[in-house]
Amino acid sequence: xVVPLNQIATVTMGEGPAQIQHLNGRRMISVxxxxxxxxxxxxxxxxxxxxxxxDFPSGYGVELGGAGKDQQEVFSAMFxxxxxxxGCMYLILVMQFGSFTAPLAxxxxxPLSLIGVVFALLITRSTLNLMxxxxxxxxMGLVAKNAILLLDASRKREAEGMSREDALMSAGRARLRxxxxxxxxxxxxxxxxxxxxxxxxxxxxxxxIAIIGGTxxxxxLTLLVVPSFYDSIEIAHDRxxxxxxxxxxQRPAFVAFLQTFGEALLTLLTLRWFYRNARxxxxxxxxAPAVMTPQ
Numbered sequence: 538x539v540v541p542l543n544q545i546a547t548v549t550m551g552e553g554p555a556q557i558q559h560l561n562g563r564r565m566i567s568v569x570x571x572x573x574x575x576x577x578x579x580x581x582x583x584x585x586x587x588x589x590x591x592d593f594p595s596g597y598g599v600e601l602g603g604a605g606k607d608q609q610e611v612f613s614a615m616f617x618x619x620x621x622x623x624g625c626m627y628l629i630l631v632m633q634f635g636s637f638t639a640p641l642a643x644x645x646x647x648p649l650s651l652i653g654v655v656f657a658l659l660i661t662r663s664t665l666n667l668m669x670x671x672x673x674x675x676x677m678g679l680v681a682k683n684a685i686l687l688l689d690a691s692r693k694r695e696a697e698g699m700s701r702e703d704a705l706m707s708a709g710r711a712r713l714r715x716x717x718x719x720x721x722x723x724x725x726x727x728x729x730x731x732x733x734x735x736x737x738x739x740x741x742x743x744x745x746i747a748i749i750g751g752t753x754x755x756x757x758l759t760l761l762v763v764p765s766f767y768d769s770i771e772i773a774h775d776r777x778x779x780x781x782x783x784x785x786x787q788r789p790a791f792v793a794f795l796q797t798f799g800e801a802l803l804t805l806l807t808l809r810w811f812y813r814n815a816r817x818x819x820x821x822x823x824x825a826p827a828v829m830t831p832q
Contacts, residue, residue, distance in 0.1 A: 560602075569603060576664040581605040608667075615670045623647065623677060630685070634692065638774045642767035643684040649758040650680045650751035657750020663743045672747030679723065679748070680755040684763045686712045691767070701771060705764040713760065720756045724749050777801055 558565050572580040588599045630640035690708035730745035784793035
């Protein structure tokens with residue numbers, strides 16, 4: 538049966554969308570723009586602030602999409618890759634050194650490279666993008682090499698009977714030349730990429746800049762900071778072992794281990810530092826802390 542349209546609807550002339558877009562089963566309107574003379578991440582951040590400041594009716598909202606969403610997903614994946622790479626590096630160093638504490642000095646040297654990365658990107662007016670993030674991941678392995686060379690030579694001299702401080706100084710003098718040679722060779726190899734010579738050079742330029750800046754600062758700071766890190770960590774390790782052996786004479790070994798491990802964990806979290814300072818302040822103010830003594 539044919540029914541006239543005017544019996545079931547009111548036909549009027551008006552305006553409507555030429556195309557209806559859907560995302561995950563919901564209607565959506567996409568707003569896009571090109572970024573010029575500014576980093577796309579900064580433009581996206583300002584656009585999101587502007588969109589979120591609007592008072593949308595109930596049922597409406599804002600969601601990032603397009604290149605901005607892809608960039609966020611890539612950065613989170615790269616960050617995951619960075620964490621996994623550092624974790625695998627630590628496990629390999631534990632097997633090579635035969636110690637859980639010695640590789641910590643190598644791990645603590647990794648953030649030193651980020652200082653040079655930030656300064657290099659600021660000086661060259663580059664941004665933290667996909668290629669510079671790849672350069673940071675590569676830098677983690679390159680920077681660890683210097684610390685590994687230094688600590689490996691130091692531990693060999695310790696095994697020969699030298700004291701820890703003498704071994705560190707001797708290893709620093711012996712490994713200074715190979716560390717500088719590898720650093721200069723790496724910088725020289727990355728200079729053409731950092732200058733941006735050739736077609737597509739600007740795309741790879743941030744990666745080379747990040748590697749060069751991080752290598753320079755990490756090399757200078759590694760020779761000074763890593764020996765101090767290693768000495769402090771090993772002193773704390775020896776102190777904890779002495780406490781554990783002393784406690785095993787007074788209580789079961791498992792209880793002594795838990796107590797020593799908890800104390801080490803509190804030290805790493807700097808909670809013991811706050812506790813000691815609180816005791817000092819109470820002592821200076823004349824308030825004696827309560828102490829429980831066994832009967």
